[in-house]
Amino acid sequence: MPSPVPEIPPSLWEGLRNRDDSSLSELYRLTYNDLLNFGIYFGFSATVAKDAINQVFLELWERGEKLPVVSNVRSYLITALRRKLLKDFNREDRFTELTGREPGYEPPYEEVIVQAQEQQHLQQTLQQALSQLTPRQRQLIELRFFRNQGNEEIAEATGMNINTVYNTLSSALKLLRQTLNRKEKRSLVPLWLLIFSLLGL
């Protein structure tokens, strides 16, 4: 799913090279979610990705005017983040680091988002919950909650009517919550039984 990438004005990079504080903030705001998604797609947790992004920006800031003039800021940042993750945050065997993931392969959202859950039971339940959705529903959930798009943006990007966007998301959320909550409640039943039986004694 190609996502609309926010335009990065060249003046922001120039500002960063001149150590302009507001250019740094602006560039960070424009690229943060995009870079986080890259880190998550690359197999890292969002927290680790965030730490690596901050390290990248810290180093860019410190290099200041020594930074090269860059035409494609986005791909420069992605490359820097990729290098940072492999160099300092890599959990894999560094000597074989390049054998794991093939460049260019983008796993689908549901696979990525299931991987991003740290609790194992949540991984299974979420996988099951997502598998009940239609492809259209999954696409809208991804756009809204992973790609950070507003309802109107989604309507524009998909050519759907805004009300259809609402209704599709609404039915998808209902299904997701049902599956996720059912699992939670089921696991609570034995606990209640235990408490009642203890009170009975």
Place this chain on the structure above:
Amino acid sequence: MSMNAMNHDLYTADDFLLDDSFVAYRQGTDPAATAYWTEWQRRKPGNLPAFREAERLHSVLSGHKPGLEASLQELKTLLADRQADTAPTIVDFQPVRTRFQTGWWVAAASILVMLGLGGYWLWQNQTVSYQTDYGQQKTITLPDGSTVTLNSHSELSHRRHWASGANRDVTLTGEGFFSVRHLEVNVPFRVHSKNAFTVEVLGTEFTMTSRSDLNRVVLNRGKVQVSGSDSSPALTLVPGQLAELDPATGQLTSREVSAERYNGWLRNQLVFDEVTLPEAVRQVEEQFGIDVRFDSATAGSRRFSGILPLKDPDKVLNTLAVYHQLKITRQGDAYLLNR
């Protein structure tokens, strides 16, 4: 949808998730939305449980991303730390001056104290200690709210009770990652080691190692001043620097490093940073509590760097062997590396 157009007190979990301003609050992209929803929660409306459910589901579906503005703030703090002109915190590399020796002396002294001053004082001054086995890690919260994560085969001890305003003293053997809370009153936090040096800080993050002949501090955040024995000049460390005590000369040296490499074990990584084979082998032995032998003729002085998963010693040693073109064999409980 505008923030005031709907009555948010009647929202269901799904209504929240469909509301752009709620999602902006969760993403931390809009300060106005953050302010609005923070204030809204403070009023404790009746549908707060639905709000919490929406928050949980949003977190799951977004992959638990940290909010934008919070992360940007964190970056600004990191930048400020590097540029800070404030007085540095003190790291004092000196022989230990712990008040309590562990073991029998504590017991003996305790009995005398108990006879003299009573049980309460004793209880407060008891030494509490935490240990980890080989291959184990443990996170400890100290009485002041600071945390320490102990690496494999390490021990941390401190007095049970820390009076407010009194010094915070702990003793470390092995390796630990410290996240020290800065208190309103500047109360020093000191890490003593059994044989080499004392680290004194106010509020900062660092990894300290104190194993037989390896005494080292790597600074992640904050600013520290390091002073060695009288003959060695004082150093100021900024984040990303390492200070080490030379076991032979007692001199203090510092260099630029990648600080995350030294707490890789927090993320289940075994990190080798410009080490020779004997140094790497010692690291492996300390981490897993195993015995590795090698013919010193094969060792060489080639330095290498790398990150290996901290899972099992077999995999780590195999990779080391392949990298150095050596063979690895098992000899009873020990491993043998040779040509």
